[in-house]
Amino acid sequence: xxxxxxxxxxxxxxxxxxxxxxxxxxxxxxxxxxxxxxxxxxxxxxxxxxxxxxxxxxxxxxxxxxxxxxxxxxxxxxxxxxxxxxxxxxxxxxxxxxxxxxxxxxxxxxxxxxxxxxxxxxxxxxxxxxxxxxxxxxxxxxxxxxxxxxxxxxxxxxxxxxxxxxxxxxxxxxxxxxxxxxxxxxxxxxxxxxxxxxxxxxxxxxxxxxxxxxxxxxxxxxx
Amino acid sequence: xxxxxxxxxxxxxxxxxxxxxxxxxxxxxxxxxxxxxxxxxxxxxxxxxxxxxxxxxxxxxxxxxxxxxxxxxxxxxxxxxxxxxxxxxxxxxxxxxxxxxxxxxxxxxxxxxxxxxxxxxxxxxxxxxxxxxxxxxxxxxx
Numbered sequence: 001x002x003x004x005x006x007x008x009x010x011x012x013x014x015x016x017x018x019x020x021x022x023x024x025x026x027x028x029x030x031x032x033x034x035x036x037x038x039x040x041x042x043x044x045x046x047x048x049x050x051x052x053x054x055x056x057x058x059x060x061x062x063x064x065x066x067x068x069x070x071x072x073x074x075x076x077x078x079x080x081x082x083x084x085x086x087x088x089x090x091x092x093x094x095x096x097x098x099x100x101x102x103x104x105x106x107x108x109x110x111x112x113x114x115x116x117x118x119x120x121x122x123x124x125x126x127x128x129x130x131x132x133x134x135x136x137x138x139x140x141x142x143x144x145x146x147x148x149x150x151x152x153x154x155x156x157x158x159x160x161x162x163x164x165x166x167x168x169x170x171x172x173x174x175x176x177x178x179x180x181x182x183x184x185x186x187x188x189x190x191x192x193x194x195x196x197x198x199x200x201x202x203x204x205x206x207x208x209x210x211x212x213x214x215x216x217x218x219x220x221x222x223x
Numbered sequence: 224x225x226x227x228x229x230x231x232x233x234x235x236x237x238x239x240x241x242x243x244x245x246x247x248x249x250x251x252x253x254x255x256x257x258x259x260x261x262x263x264x265x266x267x268x269x270x271x272x273x274x275x276x277x278x279x280x281x282x283x284x285x286x287x288x289x290x291x292x293x294x295x296x297x298x299x300x301x302x303x304x305x306x307x308x309x310x311x312x313x314x315x316x317x318x319x320x321x322x323x324x325x326x327x328x329x330x331x332x333x334x335x336x337x338x339x340x341x342x343x344x345x346x347x348x349x350x351x352x353x354x355x356x357x358x359x360x361x362x363x364x365x
Contacts, residue, residue, distance in 0.1 A: 007228060014231035021238035028242060032249045041253045052275035054282055056266030058327055060258040064273070064280040073255040080327045082270035091270070093325045118341045144341055151345050 039073040040096040043103045044081060051085040051108055083108055118147040124157035125182070129193065132163055132178055138201035142193055145203035145217040150184055158182040166192070175220055181208060189214065196220050264291065264305055264328055268319055271330040272307070289314060297350050304353060307334060318359055320350060337361050 044053055049068040056062040057079055065072050074096045081104060083090045088108035096102055121143070129139055146156045159181045166177030175194040182189055190208040195201040205215040247254075258266070265285035272283045283289055293306040303321045307314070319333035332342055340360045343351035354360050 007225065011228050011231055014228065014235055018231055018234050018238060021235060021242060025238055025241050025245065028245050029249070032246050035255055036249065039255060043253075050275050050278075052273045052280045052282070054270045054273045054280075055256065055258065056270055057258055058266075059260060059263050060266050061261035061284070062266040062269035062273070062282060063256055063258050064282045065256055067275050067278065067280055071253045073250065073253050075257070078326060080267060080270065080329065082267075082273060084271075084273050085275060089271075091329050093327050093329075116345055118344060144344060147341075148344055 035073065036099075038098055039075055040098050041101045042070075042072055042074050042079075042094065042096050043101065044070045044083075044106065045103070046083045046085075046090070046106045046108060048083070048085040048088060048108045051083040051088075051090075051106070053106070054082045054084075056080050056082070081106060116147075116151045118144055121147055121153050122155045124155060125160045126156070126158055128158065128160055128163055129178060129180075132165060133176060134178070134193065134195055134201060135198045137199050138193075138195050141199075141201045141217075142203050145201075145215070146184070148217070149203075149205060149215040153184050156182065156184050175202075194220060261285065262291070264294065264303060264321060267321060267328045267330055268305060268307065268334075271319060271334055272314070283314060286310075295353065297353070298347050302347060302350055303328060304350065320346070320354070 044066070046053060046068060051068055052064065053066045053068075053070050054062045055065050055072075055074075057077060062082070076096055076098045079094050079096060081092050081094055083106045085108055088110060090106040090108045092104060092106060094102060094104050123143055123146075126139060126143065129142065130136060134142070143156075147153065162182070163178055163180040166179055168174065168176050173196075175196045177195075178193045180191055180193075182191065188208050190206045192204045193201055194204070200220050201217075202220050203215065203217040204213065206213050262285065268291065269283055269285060272289070274281050285291065287310065289310055290308050291305045292308055293304065295304045297303070301323050303323075305319055305321070307317045307319065309316060315336065317334035317336055319330050321328040322331045323329075332338055332346075337359050338354065338361070340362050343354060343360065351360070
């Protein structure tokens with residue numbers, strides 16, 4: 001076998017190799033173009049640079065997609081985005097469409113999930129009720145009843161000078177009462193708290209304009 | 224002949240390089256992500272357990288890091304409860320409550336071993352009762 005024959009065979013082998021690689025490359029480009037045309041881009045930003053960002057779908061597992069921010073391609077559909085960082089979290093559903101860019105910003109907060117909580121409500125001047133006779137347990141119950149009346153409330157404010165004890169017969173087991181006015185997110189209310197013992201309190205709210213009853217809390221125990 | 228060999232060798236190397244770089248170049252900085260099918264709730268619960276540590280994303284996987292037990296649905300599958308049992312020492316046993324919002328379950332309470340009673344104020348009464356019966360509610364001190 002002469003050197004020129006060897007060189008010819010090498011060239012032939014390389015040519016076959018190149019043709020195979022060119023075919024693979026063409027297939028790769030075609031598959032990538034198909035993916036680009038059938039997916040959408042989801043860009044995620046978070047308020048915490050260290051937030052672990054994940055994504056999932058109903059009846060699917062979760063996948064990690066980045067820390068702090070992410071940019072990925074997804075098949076069209078509804079997804080659940082999640083981000084967690086040092087006790088803070090955020091979740092949000094997002095719809096991804098083919099060949100569309102979707103940008104989402106996740107603001108991480110301490111309250112997880114999405115359930116409103118009485119802890120998220122700011123109570124102003126409610127501690128004065130303790131000075132006027134309520135126990136702290138009863139005050140907690142009153143706060144929960146305000147929250148039950150309006151779970152979207154942000155600030156419940158009592159008019160400090162409006163708190164007046166209602167009439168009470170010292171020889172009866174009737175509950176004590178406190179009457180006061182205030183606002184829930186700037187909307188005025190008139191309230192009466194009836195309380196017995198150390199644990200039980202009932203909040204009644206009414207509209208100061210019309211006098212219509214807006215809310216009556218759980219009943220007090222019978223004596 | 225030698226020139227042809229060198230040309231073909233260069234072409235082959237170029238094609239190999241193109242084979243590996245064409246996808247990253249065409250996708251830009253947005254790589255495709257696919258999510259595998261799994262048991263209901265596992266994806267959402269894994270998300271709630273995710274964390275980052277030293278720049279690394281930690282995502283517990285159902286069947287590998289934990290299992291779910293006691294899955295209970297409420298109110299026509301609008302709400303669900305699940306207990307998380309760890310399969311490794313890196314996690315603690317915990318519980319979660321999920322609510323279906325816009326067709327997707329979201330973890331709205333937990334993961335936690337127990338919850339303040341006030342967190343159930345906006346839940347349907349049957350879930351609050353279920354959690355109470357399992358001893359998962361406590362009265363927070365002021």
